[in-house]
Amino acid sequence: MTNIAIHTDTQTALCDYVLHLADTNLILGQRICEWSGHGPVLEQDIALSNIGLDLLGQTRSLYQYAAELLGGEKTEDDLAFLRSERQFKNLLLSEQPNGDFGYTIVRQFLYEAYQQLLLTELKKSSDAQLAAIAEKSLIETNYHYKWSAEWVIRLGDGTEESKSRIQKSINEIWTYSGEMFIPTADEQLLCSIGIIPDLADLKDAWMQKVKAVFAEATLTMPEEMYMQRGGKTGVHTEHLGYMLAEMQYLQRQYPGQIW
């Protein structure tokens, strides 16, 4: 059985791609908001929630656009709250549990380094609305990237304890980093018509960025390894279902609730 739909229709591919971006931000935003009230110090607790809020805001713009592309009655809320696990297209990286502060930092850093490169390219997208969302999100992403990269360096080049823990996190999470650069059929189609950049180019730039920060942090890049994939096409790790159960409970139990 295959779950990978091959789209020939650009509109459908674009909509699915926008959902992929939105879902990743939503899930990661939800994950880091789990830190609210549990951060190691107040300032970093606030930083995590601030970043989570930015991600959720960007998600709203993306879901609104996806709803527009779908063209029916669906709203941003339906897309966030009424789709099931197999319909979510977020990166596996974003759904991994928070672990310790170091694990959260590494996950965020790998993602923000990618976002910064991706959004810089999406600003030039031939799709005007996607370009507008990218332009707006990039300014926020620059803050997120700087914050997370500085923390990778502080922890890596910190104490023996912080270094060994963040290195362990890097080694554990690395297998989820490759999916960002493995294009789906949708992404190949959209790249061929100038809506999104070539992921292979992004990968080189991303590796250099990550390498430079790890070097400054005195951390070791993992060896090449098997990369997990599936999130973009709806095949997730066991963690997503639990998150959706918590996030979607209210809308499913009491349909149509609004703020």
Add this chain to the structure above:
Amino acid sequence: MTEAEIWALLESVPDPEVPVLSVVDLGVVRAVSVEVSAPLSLANGEPSVTITITPTYSGCPAMDMISMGIRMALMEAGFKKVNIVQQLSPAWTTDWMSEAGKRKLKEYGIAPPLSNKIVDELFGEDHKIQCPQCNSMNTELVSQFGSTSCKALYRCLDCKEPFDYFKCHR
């Protein structure tokens, strides 16, 4: 009501999180247009007003309040048809904050945004921010992320007071 009068009216609509600033000071209102429908149409000459706004930060929870504040102010002024359009590009920047707005922020105890972009270089020294309480330049960054998306947390090393800096966004 002319467009200029509507701009003046919007000066009285406060930002819900920093109420000394109006939505105009903040640079959130991008355009105002008034249209009068044809006298023979159903609306019968009733003017409708369209306000184009842009969000500050994507996740700013104040945006819905801002839309509502604008709608209420215009309805009180007699407009029955108020359209509020959200526009993302060009992206909002603190460069659009009015000079009056910056002055009001400082009087309120929040250091106004400089026009210097975030220093991209990791651990790059941030630009010196003046303490809004004692005017000392001897201050330091505590966190790039503060009580709201738009503010960073600083402390003054002379008067020892912590303060918010409305961070540069561009």
